[in-house]
Amino acid sequence: xxxxxxxxxxxxxxxxxxxxxxxxxxxxxxxxxxxxxxxxxxxxxxxxxxxxxxxxxxxxxxxxxxxxxxxxxxxxxxxxxxxxxxxxxxxxxxxxxxxxxxxxxxxxxxxxxxxxxxxxxxxxxxxxxxxxxxxxxxxxxxxxxxxxxxxxxxxxxxxxxxxxxxxxxxxxxxxxxxxxxxxxxxxxxxxxxxxxxxxxxxxxxxxxxxxxxxxxxxxxxxxxxxxxxxxxxxxxxxxxxxxxxxxxxxxxxxxxxxxxxxxxxxxxxxxxxxxxxxxxxxxxxxxxxxxxxxxxxxxxxxxxxxxxxxxxxxxxxxxxxxxxxxxxxxxxxxxxxxxxxxxxxxxxxxxxxxxxxxxxxxxxxxxxxxxxxxxxxxxxxxxxxxxxxxxxxxxxxxxxxxxxxxxxxxxxxxxxxxxxxxxxxxxxxxxxxxxxxxxxxxxxxxxxxxxxxxxxxxxxxxxxxxxxxxxxxxxxxxxxxxxxxxxxxxxxxxxxxxxxxxxxxxxxxxxxxxxxxxx
Numbered sequence: 001x002x003x004x005x006x007x008x009x010x011x012x013x014x015x016x017x018x019x020x021x022x023x024x025x026x027x028x029x030x031x032x033x034x035x036x037x038x039x040x041x042x043x044x045x046x047x048x049x050x051x052x053x054x055x056x057x058x059x060x061x062x063x064x065x066x067x068x069x070x071x072x073x074x075x076x077x078x079x080x081x082x083x084x085x086x087x088x089x090x091x092x093x094x095x096x097x098x099x100x101x102x103x104x105x106x107x108x109x110x111x112x113x114x115x116x117x118x119x120x121x122x123x124x125x126x127x128x129x130x131x132x133x134x135x136x137x138x139x140x141x142x143x144x145x146x147x148x149x150x151x152x153x154x155x156x157x158x159x160x161x162x163x164x165x166x167x168x169x170x171x172x173x174x175x176x177x178x179x180x181x182x183x184x185x186x187x188x189x190x191x192x193x194x195x196x197x198x199x200x201x202x203x204x205x206x207x208x209x210x211x212x213x214x215x216x217x218x219x220x221x222x223x224x225x226x227x228x229x230x231x232x233x234x235x236x237x238x239x240x241x242x243x244x245x246x247x248x249x250x251x252x253x254x255x256x257x258x259x260x261x262x263x264x265x266x267x268x269x270x271x272x273x274x275x276x277x278x279x280x281x282x283x284x285x286x287x288x289x290x291x292x293x294x295x296x297x298x299x300x301x302x303x304x305x306x307x308x309x310x311x312x313x314x315x316x317x318x319x320x321x322x323x324x325x326x327x328x329x330x331x332x333x334x335x336x337x338x339x340x341x342x343x344x345x346x347x348x349x350x351x352x353x354x355x356x357x358x359x360x361x362x363x364x365x366x367x368x369x370x371x372x373x374x375x376x377x378x379x380x381x382x383x384x385x386x387x388x389x390x391x392x393x394x395x396x397x398x399x400x401x402x403x404x405x406x407x408x409x410x411x412x413x414x415x416x417x418x419x420x421x422x423x424x425x426x427x428x429x430x431x432x433x434x435x436x437x438x439x440x441x442x443x444x445x446x447x448x449x450x451x452x453x454x455x456x457x458x459x460x461x462x463x464x465x466x467x468x469x470x471x472x473x474x475x476x477x478x479x480x481x482x483x484x485x486x487x488x489x490x491x492x493x494x495x496x497x498x499x500x501x502x503x504x505x506x507x508x509x510x511x512x513x514x515x516x517x518x519x
Contacts, residue, residue, distance in 0.1 A: 018056040021049045024080055024094040025062045038062065039462055040406075043399040045093065058089055081110070084119045096125035176240050177224045178279050181445065184438050186242075186276035193279045195221060199237055200280050203288040208295055209234035238292060244285050245278030246271060313486040314364065314496075320344040321499040323354040330358065344498075357501055359518065364496070365484035367504050367516040372481050372488070375514075379475035383468060386512065390465040398458050405451040412444045467492075468510035 023045035027037040042060050049057040061083075063076040083089050092114070094100045100123065101107040111121060111130055120131035178196040179186045195216070202212045209231035216229045223229050241248055249270040252262055280288075318327035325346035332341050340361035346354040375382060416437065423433040471492055481488065497505040499515075506514045 019054055019090045020058045020088065021055045021091045021093060022058040022080060022083070022089045023049070023060045024077065024092055024100060025060060026099050027062050027064060039458070040399050040402050044403055049093070055091070058083075081114075084114055084117055087117075089119055091120050091122065091131075093122045093124065095123075097123050097128075176242055177237060178243065179276070183442055188277050188279060192224075196237060196243060196279050199234060200243075200284050200288050203234075203238055203291050204284065206291065206295075209238070209292075235292070238288050241285070242276070243278065243280040244282050245276055246273050247275040248272075313489045314342060314361070317493065318342050318364070318496045318498060320346065320354060320356050321497045321505075322356045323347075325354065327359075327498065329361075332358075356498060359498060359501055363518045364504065367518055368489055368493070368506065369481055369484055371506055371514055371516045372492070375471065376475045376480055379472055382512075383472045383475060386510070387465065387468050387472060390461055390468060390511075398454055401454055402451055402458070405447055405454075409444060409447050409451070412440055412447065416440050416444075464509075464511040467508070468512075471508070471510055 023041070025038075025041045025045075027041070038060065041062075045060060046057055049055045061076045061080040063074040080089070080092065084092070097107060100121070101110065114121065115130060120129065122129045122131075175181055175186045178189060178192040180189050181187075199212055199216075202215070203209075207215075212234045213229035213231050216223075221229070223233060237243070249272065250267055312329055314327070315329065316326060319325070320327065323344065323346045325344050327342040328345050328348065330341050330343050330348075332339055341358040342361060342364065343358040344354050344356040347356050419428065419433065419436055419440070422428040423430075428436075474488075474492075492508055492510075494507045494509050497507065499505060502518050504516050504518060506516060508514065
């Protein structure tokens with residue numbers, strides 16, 4: 001007689017493969033904000049997906065915020081679709097239908113093609129999961145709404161801005177040096193205003209922007225961001241009509257492809273006289289403009305063309321450790337042979353002002369090669385612990401704070417859009433509209449400022465982390481560097497401080513400062 005033995009079910013048989021979940025997002029196009037945006041969204045999706053024991057986080061795919069609406073123009077989305085086709089992803093999560101696609105036809109086609117691959121989408125905002133959606137009707141309706149809403153928001157925003165331009169009620173969120181925003185009104189900061197007056201006076205007397213910046217730096221006067229003054233900053237002040245109390249609106253505009261352009265007359269510009277308290281008279285403003293034009297004519301500089309071009313890797317990168325001036329390239333001719341040297345610009349002008357002597361071009365290059373070779377050999381002992389330390393600094397709590405602030409800012413913008421729509425339809429009186437609009441703008445500025453303070457610290461660490469990872473990748477993959485390479489120097493080094501003729505400090509983009517002796 002046959003014997004049947006029952007084999008009990010084991011836990012291993014009951015184990016199911018986790019659903020591989022990827023996220024899709026759109027991030028800022030600005031390089032200094034992109035890393036923070038990516039890190040914030042990575043943290044959000046990592047927490048969201050990890051909270052489901054049946055899910056496994058695959059990664060974040062993204063495109064820049066102003067990428068074209070057409071699918072073929074979005075590299076991140078194309079890579080996501082390709083990985084879905086290759087069987088690497090089971091589910092995709094994205095914030096909303098509008099973030100995924102603002103074109104109804106494209107959205108439906110992608111949903112259908114992914115469904116055929118048994119890959120489903122979840123839209124957070126609309127709470128739609130295509131896996132459990134019996135009909136495409138709802139998605140089609142919502143997708144159409146997202147498409148029309150995108151156009152409506154764009155048109156309403158343009159109407160709102162244009163209306164504020166025409167009525168002179170447009171709020172300048174980030175006033176220039178010398179002013180501050182006080183509840184939507186530009187007010188004078190007296191201490192900074194005195195510096196502005198000095199800048200115009202020096203320009204009228206015949207001093208160039210470089211000389212003015214140099215004098216302000218020598219006096220230890222900080223710029224708006226606390227850094228040093230540059231000639232471009234001075235020129236920006238001298239050309240800014242806002243110091244006369246007037247304001248010209250729509251100096252730039254955004255085209256249909258979301259590209260920013262300087263308005264040379266393609267769009268209307270709006271001059272609002274006596275918009276705020278003046279720091280400079282119209283007469284002095286015109287005199288400064290004439291003085292700049294005369295100096296440009298004497299130097300043969302055409303407006304709109306670049307004045308200088310960096311011809312050498314070390315240009316503007318070498319700083320004197322004694323006086324803080326930059327080093328200039330010089331060719332020394334000697335009976336024994338010509339050679340290239342770098343000299344302190346202040347020492348060249350006045351030897352008594354700085355005693356730092358020149359250093360050979362070849363010696364700097366050799367020092368860089370030695371420094372990079374040391375990093376290559378000791379990357380496990382130096383770079384790896386450094387990267388681990390940077391990762392610990394970027395706390396999850398800060399990223400969560402940024403996420404919450406972004407939600408509040410987004411809600412504020414939605415309220416503004418509704419308000420504009422009501423105003424344009426005639427449902428809200430003008431005085432009520434302006435009062436509520438200004439209140440929303442002030443609240444948005446407060447939220448943005450709070451986000452900026454947190455972001456600045458986190459983003460600085462992220463930039464250093466990103467640069468450190470690039471340097472580690474180079475150190476691990478490449479054979480030891482033998483000769484100086486301009487591209488490598490520019491890729492990894494911010495500046496060099498010359499401590500003495502025998503010692504340099506390389507300030508790396510990742511935040512490390514490494515000392516190397518000159519031989």
